[in-house]
Amino acid sequence: xxxxxxxxxxxxxxxxxxxxxxxxxxxxxxxxxxxxxxxxxxxxxxxxxxxxxxxxxxxxxxxxxxxxxxxxxxxxxxxxxxxxxxxxxxxxxxxxxxxx
Amino acid sequence: xxxxxxxxxxxxxxxxxxxxxxxxxxxxxxxxxxxxxxxxxxxxxxxxxxxxxxxxxxxxxxxxxxxxxxxxxxxxxxxxxxxxxxxxxxxxxxxxxxxxxxxxxxxxxxxxxxxxxxxxxxxxxxxxxxxxxxxxxxxxxxxxxxxxxxxxxxxxxxxxxxxxxxxxxxxxxxxxxxxxxxxxxxxxxxxxxxxxxxxxxxxxxxxxxxxxxxxxxxxxxxxxxxxxxxxxxxxxxxxxxxxxxxxxxxxxxxxxxxxxxxxxxxxxxxxxxxxxxxxxxxxxxxxxxxxxxxxxxxxxxxxxxxxxxxxxxxxxxxxxxxxxxxxxxxxxxxx
Numbered sequence: 222x223x224x225x226x227x228x229x230x231x232x233x234x235x236x237x238x239x240x241x242x243x244x245x246x247x248x249x250x251x252x253x254x255x256x257x258x259x260x261x262x263x264x265x266x267x268x269x270x271x272x273x274x275x276x277x278x279x280x281x282x283x284x285x286x287x288x289x290x291x292x293x294x295x296x297x298x299x300x301x302x303x304x305x306x307x308x309x310x311x312x313x314x315x316x317x318x319x320x321x
Numbered sequence: 322x323x324x325x326x327x328x329x330x331x332x333x334x335x336x337x338x339x340x341x342x343x344x345x346x347x348x349x350x351x352x353x354x355x356x357x358x359x360x361x362x363x364x365x366x367x368x369x370x371x372x373x374x375x376x377x378x379x380x381x382x383x384x385x386x387x388x389x390x391x392x393x394x395x396x397x398x399x400x401x402x403x404x405x406x407x408x409x410x411x412x413x414x415x416x417x418x419x420x421x422x423x424x425x426x427x428x429x430x431x432x433x434x435x436x437x438x439x440x441x442x443x444x445x446x447x448x449x450x451x452x453x454x455x456x457x458x459x460x461x462x463x464x465x466x467x468x469x470x471x472x473x474x475x476x477x478x479x480x481x482x483x484x485x486x487x488x489x490x491x492x493x494x495x496x497x498x499x500x501x502x503x504x505x506x507x508x509x510x511x512x513x514x515x516x517x518x519x520x521x522x523x524x525x526x527x528x529x530x531x532x533x534x535x536x537x538x539x540x541x542x543x544x545x546x547x548x549x550x551x552x553x554x555x556x557x558x559x560x561x562x563x564x565x566x567x568x569x570x571x572x573x574x575x576x577x578x579x580x581x582x583x584x585x586x587x588x589x590x591x592x593x594x595x596x597x598x599x600x601x602x603x604x605x606x607x608x609x610x611x612x613x614x615x616x617x618x619x620x621x622x623x624x625x626x627x628x629x630x631x632x633x634x635x636x637x638x639x640x641x642x643x644x645x646x647x648x649x650x651x652x653x654x655x656x
Contacts, residue, residue, distance in 0.1 A: 224647075224651070225647045225650075225651075226644070226647040226648050226650075226651050228647075229640070229643045229644040229646075229647040229648075230644050230647075232640045232643065232644070233637075233640040233641055233643070233644040235640075236634065236636050236637040236640040236641075237577075237637060237640075239634065239636075239637070240577075240632075240633075240634045240637040241577075276648075290569060290645075290648060291644045291645060291648050292569050292572060292573040292576075292645065295573060295577070295641075296576065299577065306577075307579070308576045308577070308579070309575055309576060309579035309580070309605075309606040310572075310575065310576065310606065311571055311572045311574075311575035311576070311606055311608065312575075312606055312607045312608070313608055313609070313610055314432050314607055314608070314609060315609070315610060
């Protein structure tokens with residue numbers, strides 16, 4: 222992993238672990254992926270194989286999940302490492318037109 | 322559009338005195354007032370001199386806890402009566418919260434679809450802070466911290482009492498909310514023009530944006546001694562953001578910060594719209610669609626996002642935007 226994106230994803234994951242107060246280490250693997258090791262979890266993040274309709278693959282001991290963006294990667298990593306987090310979906314609420 | 326101003330502040334901080342003074346000012350005569358009192362006997366009603374028909378006392382419960390539906394119904398009723406001519410044609414609505422109210426759920430309710438009847442729109446938040454007891458209140462009551470943190474205008478009251486600690490309190494307020502404009506009210510008097518010039522996100526003119534964002538703040542401030550761990554910081558981005566980057570960023574912010582995001586407001590240079598910046602505004606996970614300005618308010622074309630939240634870290638936000646931008650660039654390049 223060496224592209225600008227992959228460096229940015231590694232930095233994002235490192236900051237995310239800190240922000241979520243998850244005690245874990247992140248390291249780069251020989252296959253180019255990233256490995257996050259927490260007390261009782263290991264999560265591997267890599268580019269998805271080209272034959273899959275995803276950009277990323279996030280794997281833990283139970284399963285591998287596809288993600289189409291870094292925000293999807295973040296969602297899967299948090300679900301694996303911070304299971305008590307209750308995520309909230311963005312809501313866009315319209316304003317009345319300024320002329321009314 | 323009829324602007325709504327939320328007037329908040331802790332118990333005894335001078336909200337009602339301030340409101341009473343303001344409503345005597347000719348410029349604010351056409352104001353409908355909703356006061357949320359949380360107690361057996363409402364007194365504030367008697368302390369505010371305003372025409373009876375456009376005054377409503379909400380005593381069914383604290384607005385931030387259980388009575389948000391009542392607020393929406395009350396606003397709808399006010400509009401119906403205004404249209405029917407049974408109340409004076411008010412030009413703004415002031416909602417005074419109870420002193421113990423957490424303002425975030427109230428703002429949340431005012432921003433939600435269906436939460437407001439059509440011509441009404443949240444304009445801004447004014448918070449009163451007692452210059453004598455304010456510091457002790459902020460140290461003891463998380464509600465008062467949130468009231469200060471989400472405000473667009475902070476009004477230091479009781480400065481006429483002579484027992485104040487303006488330096489310490491001022492530093493505390495600056496740490497909690499460096500973007501809010503701070504004003505002093507002596508005997509409840511404050512220049513109303515400075516109080517309600519916040520503007521509506523949907524109708525902001527370019528020149529109003531710096532005021533709405535709260536001067537040119539490039540600082541990070543936090544109030545970590547308080548259990549609420551509130552912080553306020555500004556994200557600056559020199560390179561325009563793609564529209565999809567902004568969308569993904571806001572989705573991730575809502576998903577991971579949710580209720581800890583007390584407020585986000587900003588002006589964004591969108592790559593697809595270089596001459597018309599987008600103004601964004603959100604409370605918790607609820608955002609309004611971007612409002613597009615006709616032009617930039619100044620020669621400074623950097624995106625500026627003011628983030629007020631609990632436990633939200635600036636480096637995480639920066640890293641999130643960096644990663645999304647890098648992925649959007651990679652996809653655009655065909656990788």
